[in-house]
Amino acid sequence: DIVLTQSPDSMAVSLGERATINCKSSQSVLYGSNNKNYLAWYQQKPGQPPKLLIYWASTRESGVPDRFSGSGSGTDFTLTISSLQAEDVAVYYCQQYYSDPVFGPGTKVDIK
Amino acid sequence: QVQLVQSGAEVRKPGASVKVSCKASGYSFTNCAVHWVRQAPGQRLEWMGWINTGKGYTKYSQKFQGRVTITRDTAASTVYMEVSSLTSEDTATYYCARVKAVTGSLYFDYWGQGTLVTVSS
Numbered sequence: 001d002i003v004l005t006q007s008p009d010s011m012a013v014s015l016g017e018r019a020t021i022n023c024k025s026s027q028s029v030l031y032g033s034n035n036k037n038y039l040a041w042y043q044q045k046p047g048q049p050p051k052l053l054i055y056w057a058s059t060r061e062s063g064v065p066d067r068f069s070g071s072g073s074g075t076d077f078t079l080t081i082s083s084l085q086a087e088d089v090a091v092y093y094c095q096q097y098y099s100d101p102v103f104g105p106g107t108k109v110d111i112k
Numbered sequence: 113q114v115q116l117v118q119s120g121a122e123v124r125k126p127g128a129s130v131k132v133s134c135k136a137s138g139y140s141f142t143n144c145a146v147h148w149v150r151q152a153p154g155q156r157l158e159w160m161g162w163i164n165t166g167k168g169y170t171k172y173s174q175k176f177q178g179r180v181t182i183t184r185d186t187a188a189s190t191v192y193m194e195v196s197s198l199t200s201e202d203t204a205t206y207y208c209a210r211v212k213a214v215t216g217s218l219y220f221d222y223w224g225q226g227t228l229v230t231v232s233s
Contacts, residue, residue: 038217040219049207049209049226050220050223051223052219052220052221055219061221093157095157095219097217097218097219100159100171100217101149101159101217103158104156
């Protein structure tokens with residue numbers, strides 16, 4: 001089974017500063033036949049379901065602010081919030097869908 | 113607009129079963145598979161299984177095989193998830209989530225609001 005790890009576990013970032021979250025997969029989620037990385041990112045606020053931010057590792061979901069971006073390939077991926085806003089306080093999860101869905105442990109983002 | 117509306121919170125005793133519903137609207141029900149994901153308090157999201165809403169076939173996580181049953185009612189555009197032999201470790205919020213594909217694993221673009229299931233004697 002694919003295992004996802006995330007770093008850091010939590011972080012505190014000043015408003016307007018950059019936040020970078022890493023996700024590492026125990027095996028590649030790059031599908032050779034279509035050259036797509038089967039990885040998504042979600043944002044979850046307390047008491048709410050997760051919200052899709054990024055899929056195919058770097059495609060932003062419709063309506064998601066462009067300060068959110070995803071990058072990486074194979075086994076190493078990054079979610080970047082270019083300029084943290086107060087409403088971005090949440091837990092962020094990566095998920096692979098190369099095989100049966102698996103989520104990372106989450107990264108909690110707070111305001112410094 | 114796409115909506116997944118789940119049934120309300122449940123309390124069960126250990127050893128009992130619980131059945132949670134997820135009513136879909138705003139899209140063609142049989143064109144999108146529905147998955148179930150749970151989240152125990154303070155824990156990561158955990159995938160449980162999915163159903164092909166058109167043909168009705170299912171796939172379950174090995175962890176839940178034999179204890180979880182996912183079904184659907186196409187006339188009511190509703191998916192059901194039943195968990196049997198509940199223990200305190202099943203206390204969690206259960207989510208249904210849609211994938212934009214008839215079958216299989218993909219990213220989840222819409223989620224239900226969640227159903228809290230509490231298992232307590």
